Amino acid sequence: MGSxxxxxxxxxxxxxxxxxDRFVYLSLYHPEFGYYTGKRLLNSPGEDFFTAPELSPxxxxxxxxxxxxxxxxxxxxxxxxEVGGGKGFLAKDLIEYLNPREYYFVERRKPPxxxxxxxxxxxxxxxxxxxxxxxxxxxxxxxxxxxxxILKMGGELYEVFVVEREGRLAEELRPFRGELPCxxxxxxxxxxxxxxxEFFRALAGKLRRGxxxxxxxxxxCREVASKRSFRAYREGRLVDDYLDGVGETDLTADVDFTxxxxxxxxxxxEEVLYKPxxxxxxxxxxxxxxxPAELPQVLTLLVxxxxxxxxxxxxxx
Numbered sequence: 001m002g003s004x005x006x007x008x009x010x011x012x013x014x015x016x017x018x019x020x021d022r023f024v025y026l027s028l029y030h031p032e033f034g035y036y037t038g039k040r041l042l043n044s045p046g047e048d049f050f051t052a053p054e055l056s057p058x059x060x061x062x063x064x065x066x067x068x069x070x071x072x073x074x075x076x077x078x079x080x081x082e083v084g085g086g087k088g089f090l091a092k093d094l095i096e097y098l099n100p101r102e103y104y105f106v107e108r109r110k111p112p113x114x115x116x117x118x119x120x121x122x123x124x125x126x127x128x129x130x131x132x133x134x135x136x137x138x139x140x141x142x143x144x145x146x147x148x149x150i151l152k153m154g155g156e157l158y159e160v161f162v163v164e165r166e167g168r169l170a171e172e173l174r175p176f177r178g179e180l181p182c183x184x185x186x187x188x189x190x191x192x193x194x195x196x197x198e199f200f201r202a203l204a205g206k207l208r209r210g211x212x213x214x215x216x217x218x219x220x221c222r223e224v225a226s227k228r229s230f231r232a233y234r235e236g237r238l239v240d241d242y243l244d245g246v247g248e249t250d251l252t253a254d255v256d257f258t259x260x261x262x263x264x265x266x267x268x269x270e271e272v273l274y275k276p277x278x279x280x281x282x283x284x285x286x287x288x289x290x291x292p293a294e295l296p297q298v299l300t301l302l303v304x305x306x307x308x309x310x311x312x313x314x315x316x317x
Contacts, residue, residue, distance in 0.1 A: 004033040004246040009164055012041035017161040017172060021146040021194045024251050028144070029108070034246035036144070037108065051140050052215065052277075052305055053089035056297035060093025061289040062281050063213075067135050068098055070211050074315065077101060079134030082208075083125065084141040088112040091119055094137070104128060125202040132206050133317075138214045142255045145196060149230055149253075150176050151189040160189075162243070169243040181259045182221040190225045191253030196260065200267040209317025212269060215277060217308045219254030257310050270315030278306025 008026065012018060028035045052059040071078060078100040082256075085091055085107040095103055095118050105111045105119035121129060142247050149160040151173065157180075158173040184190040203212065217222060232242035233250045242249045261271060273280070281301055 003138045004030070004235035005169070007033070008097050008162075008169060009167070012162070012164040012169075017163045017174075020149045020160045020162060021192075024146040027242075027246050027251055028146075028248070035247055035250055038247060040082060051086065051089070052301060052309075053093060054087065054141060055087075055305075056294060057093045057299060058286060058289050058294060058297055059281075059301060060090050061072075061097055061287050062284050063090070063137065064094050064097035065289075067094070067137065067211075067213070067286050070315075071135065074209075074211065076135065076210055077121065077133050079132070080104070081106060081128065081132070081134060081136040083136060083138040084144065085111060085119075086140075088115050088119075090137070090139055091115055097117075103133075125199070125206055128206045131208040132204060133209045134207075135210055136203065136207060136212045140216055141214060142193065142196065142216050142260060143218070143252050145193045147194060147253055148192040149189050150180060150184060150192055152184045152186050155186070157183065161278060169176075169246075171243070181256060181262075182225050185226040188226055189228050189230065191229055191256075193253075193255075196263055200263045204267040204269075204316070207316060211266070211313060211315045212271075212309065213273070213313040214260075215309055215311050216255045216257075217256050217305075218310060221256050221258035224254045224256045227254075255310075257312060260312060264312065264314045267316075269316045271312070271314045273311060273313035276306060278302045280311045281306065 026034070029037055031037055067080070078098060079102045080094060080098065080100045081104040082091055083106045085105040088111050091103060091105055091111065092115065103113070103119045104122055106122045106125060108123060111119050111121050151158045151160065157176040159176040161172045161174055163170055163172045180190055180192060182190070230253045232239050234245050234248055239245070239249065242251060257274070261274060264271060286298060286301070
């Protein structure tokens with residue numbers, strides 16, 4: 001096939017330009033050179049970044065304690081669906097604490113070998129059984145969807161496209177004529193994620209009764225639209241030359257929880273929880289699960305991640 005650059009240049013020569021969400025999709029999920037399908041294949045913590053379950057099992061223990069309580073309150077069967085299971089660290093902690101009857105691991109790639117036969121691997125929500133009852137959980141799922149970048153300059157809205165210039169990739173701004181949940185402020189940009197609506201339709205079509213809970217970084221629509229939330233990371237560092245490192249670079253942006261909450265409600269879920277991750281962890285007794293030696297991890301979960309991350313939960317049926 002050649003290099004990732006060769007592939008993208010071939011598509012650009014055929015199409016002239018591609019919207020940024022298409023570029024994100026190819027960069028992250030191309031079966032041969034995608035960042036998530038290729039680079040982040042090792043089932044070890046860290047690499048380019050740490051998720052909360054990779055940082056410490058404390059996160060999974062607190063989440064498991066919350067899920068256990070909700071299963072009892074709602075009289076749900078001990079069935080867990082994790083969407084975007086990634087490297088399996090959260091699955092390991094939830095299985096260890098909850099010992100569920102079934103654990104569905106929804107992920108594009110196979111779960112790590114050390115989870116063994118404890119999970120049922122599915123490639124998408126469509127493979128779940130219908131009329132499901134249980135708990136659906138995700139961590140850093142919605143920020144991993146492809147997204148458009150919409151900028152406001154001189155009072156006008158522009159969309160970022162990727163084009164070819166002298167054999168290299170480059171950005172190009174084109175007028176944006178679509179609709180947004182809220183417009184970015186002057187000089188700022190709004191990341192419009194593609195596929196969220198389809199996700200909630202699929203979820204509503206499968207979960208007859210249960211709880212949905214998700215953790216991610218972001219804020220309200222206005223908060224997200226008041227800055228440039230798009231970021232690119234390579235080898236643990238924030239970089240600007242993301243166009244020169246396709247397949248080696250993680251592309252992400254802040255999640256608009258105003259939009260996410262609206263989609264959750266539109267799918268028939270009653271919102272039961274929305275707050276900073278720090279408040280969730282404290283209210284659910286993270287100190288009960290931590291040893292003195294784990295204080296640095298507790299501080300990271302509460303202060304660094306805790307302020308940037310939110311938790312959203314809703315129940316149905």
